[in-house]
Amino acid sequence: EAQVTQNPRYLITVTGKKLTVTCSQNMNHEYMSWYRQDPGLGLRQIYYSMNVEVTDKGDVPEGYKVSRKEKRNFPLILESPSPNQTSLYFCASSLSSGRSADTQYFGPGTRLTVL
């Protein structure tokens, strides 16, 4: 089954404790992206990756890191989480981002709380 998986689905942590949210897709997609969703703000893109070893900043990259060492995985790293990073995070992937782009598939979301 084609899917985007995220782990963990729920996480409560404390300020400053490094964490990683994993994202994996089994569709051989080139394009992957991370978003955070906050009430009244919609989704805001954190980072995106056009392909392996190619990443770029979205609108709200501060406080986050990503890597794309292999096609299927695109982890989101919070080196020193702060309470303002409490949010619902979505990973997404699509075959490409070209004009013939396939649908962008979203993961189920990770609800992160930073105390």
Next chain:
Amino acid sequence: AQSVTQPDIHITVSEGASLELRCNYSYGATPYLFWYVQSPGQGLQLLLKYFSGDTLVQGIKGFEAEFKRSQSSFNLRKPSVHWSDAAEYFCAVGEGKTDSWGKLQFGAGTQVVVTP
């Protein structure tokens, strides 16, 4: 940089009535435009997309959207809503090079409530 505005935060519509959700964008070139739907507790699902060509785009679940360059709009419509259409709807704009988009910006969303 592009921006996306969904003027209506909340819309209430009766089952069987028509629905139109507004989306305005600010972007210099021809944008990549999308509409997504998010049901409670769920991820996002693509309803339809516009890259070029016919400005009236058909999507899933009976939705359609029309790209109007002169008005910088990409409004979503459905002739007759069903109770299952109650959800939050997001318009999104892709920014990038000539034939691909990298950054994707979403509007703040419109919450649709369907009454009997």
